[in-house]
Amino acid sequence: MALMPVSDALAAVLAGAAPLPAEMVSLDEAHHRVLAHDVAARRTQPPQAMSAMDGYAVRAADAATIDSRLTMIGEVAAGRPFTGRVGAGEAVRIFTGGVVPDGADAVVIQEDTIAEGKQITIKEAAIVGRHIRPAGVDFREGDVLLRKGTRLTERDLAVAAGMNHPHLAVCRRPKVAILATGDELVMPGSTPGHGQIVYSNGYALHALARSEGAETIDLGVAADTLEATTAGIRRARESGADVLVTTGGASVGDHDLVQQALKDEGIAMAFWKIAMRPGKPMMHGRLGTMGVIGLPGNPVSSYVCAFLFMVPLIRALSGRSVIHHRRERAVLGRDLGANDQREDYLRARLELRDDGTLVALPVSHQDSSLLANLAAAQVLLVRAPFAPKAEAGSPCEVLRLPV
Numbered sequence: 001m002a003l004m005p006v007s008d009a010l011a012a013v014l015a016g017a018a019p020l021p022a023e024m025v026s027l028d029e030a031h032h033r034v035l036a037h038d039v040a041a042r043r044t045q046p047p048q049a050m051s052a053m054d055g056y057a058v059r060a061a062d063a064a065t066i067d068s069r070l071t072m073i074g075e076v077a078a079g080r081p082f083t084g085r086v087g088a089g090e091a092v093r094i095f096t097g098g099v100v101p102d103g104a105d106a107v108v109i110q111e112d113t114i115a116e117g118k119q120i121t122i123k124e125a126a127i128v129g130r131h132i133r134p135a136g137v138d139f140r141e142g143d144v145l146l147r148k149g150t151r152l153t154e155r156d157l158a159v160a161a162g163m164n165h166p167h168l169a170v171c172r173r174p175k176v177a178i179l180a181t182g183d184e185l186v187m188p189g190s191t192p193g194h195g196q197i198v199y200s201n202g203y204a205l206h207a208l209a210r211s212e213g214a215e216t217i218d219l220g221v222a223a224d225t226l227e228a229t230t231a232g233i234r235r236a237r238e239s240g241a242d243v244l245v246t247t248g249g250a251s252v253g254d255h256d257l258v259q260q261a262l263k264d265e266g267i268a269m270a271f272w273k274i275a276m277r278p279g280k281p282m283m284h285g286r287l288g289t290m291g292v293i294g295l296p297g298n299p300v301s302s303y304v305c306a307f308l309f310m311v312p313l314i315r316a317l318s319g320r321s322v323i324h325h326r327r328e329r330a331v332l333g334r335d336l337g338a339n340d341q342r343e344d345y346l347r348a349r350l351e352l353r354d355d356g357t358l359v360a361l362p363v364s365h366q367d368s369s370l371l372a373n374l375a376a377a378q379v380l381l382v383r384a385p386f387a388p389k390a391e392a393g394s395p396c397e398v399l400r401l402p403v
């Protein structure tokens, strides 16, 4: 049976994944949240022309020559404007952030003056506009500086504050419930019995989902029975999860019960098995409004499929305008043989050569159980189905893994 291409599988996972409803949060809570609407400035910044330096506000024509003498008629500081007007031969003491008084068209910094009482001697010629920030030079009321779909950086929070928005409308965080399966799993720190394996997948899945802005719900590990797996699925639905991510039990073995349990619960299955390595037995469907991603149990398969499918889904539900991983160009660090029908995602190290070239060096063992080289890799090197053999130095495409 032909396996589903990765791009079709991703399109199926994202089909109908609309941004979750908006909620208002304070700026303190808005870091890394996703804007639900465009945000326009509520004020002009700076609202009036302001001094960029400490010195004297003058008429440039009066201070155009060295040793010009001016009379100081007042003072302006940030927040305390001068109400008068600067006339011929006059200067006003001004500080950084002070409103430039009427009549003045330049600021002479104090290092370029000699002050004796109210007499100011100019030691550096003034230039019209010098050291003045014109009104609106940063932004004007109504300017849209933050767009819907933006994941807010700390710099975005500062600009939102500057635009006078104490709260922002952001999309609700997706709730992602994570259910592991497997009788053989024991928790880190315990002493595994013969044939037992230490549970690891969930740690990467929770952290990855949270770093993408999801709220995660830990459904623990279900034993390899239909009852336990079904109970886990039901708890996901009761918790109001937007997405259920299962890991393990996805393949064809007698103890691989996830698909059966999902079917018994009435899943509308979109696909099972994709043309991808690692990750062939991945499945996806919908249980009512809850999206379901059934990840394979092999630790590398579980992580790589989560990175390729769960992450874009979380981004789409979060309302982000950019949801896809971006492929980068690199060159191969070693020869690779021809590929088969499965799109390959090879764990690789990334090196930056002195000439600026990025070199991707696939690790030699790509078995999907090997956690050590997953942790050591910086990128996934993507090889198309049936890609011919390729020599070291030839171009390739990589996806950077999160740091």
Ligand SMILES: Nc1nc2c(c(=O)[nH]1)N[C@H]1C(S)=C(S)[C@@H](COP(=O)(O)OP(=O)(O)OC[C@H]3O[C@@H](n4cnc5c(N)ncnc54)[C@H](O)[C@@H]3O)O[C@H]1N2
Pocket (backbone or CB within 6 Å): 180, 181, 182, 184, 185, 197, 198, 199, 200, 201, 202, 247, 248, 249, 250, 251, 252, 253, 256, 278, 279, 280, 281, 295, 296, 297, 298, 299, 301, 368
């Ligand atoms: N006859 C076939 N066998 C297999 C096929 C196939 O097409 N035909 N596909 C293989 C591929 S590819 C994959 S990937 C695996 C996926 O298997 P499952 O999803 O059923 O995963 P499990 O059997 O439950 O576990 C596999 C492996 O991973 C360990 N595991 C599982 N969960 C965790 C966890 N949370 N933390 C750490 N390790 C975990 C588990 O102990 C197993 O060693 O199927 C192949 N077989």
Ligand code: MOO
Pocket (backbone or CB within 6 Å): 276, 277, 278, 279, 280, 281, 296, 298, 300, 301, 368
């Ligand atoms: O798809 Mo499996 O992940 O190759 O081992």
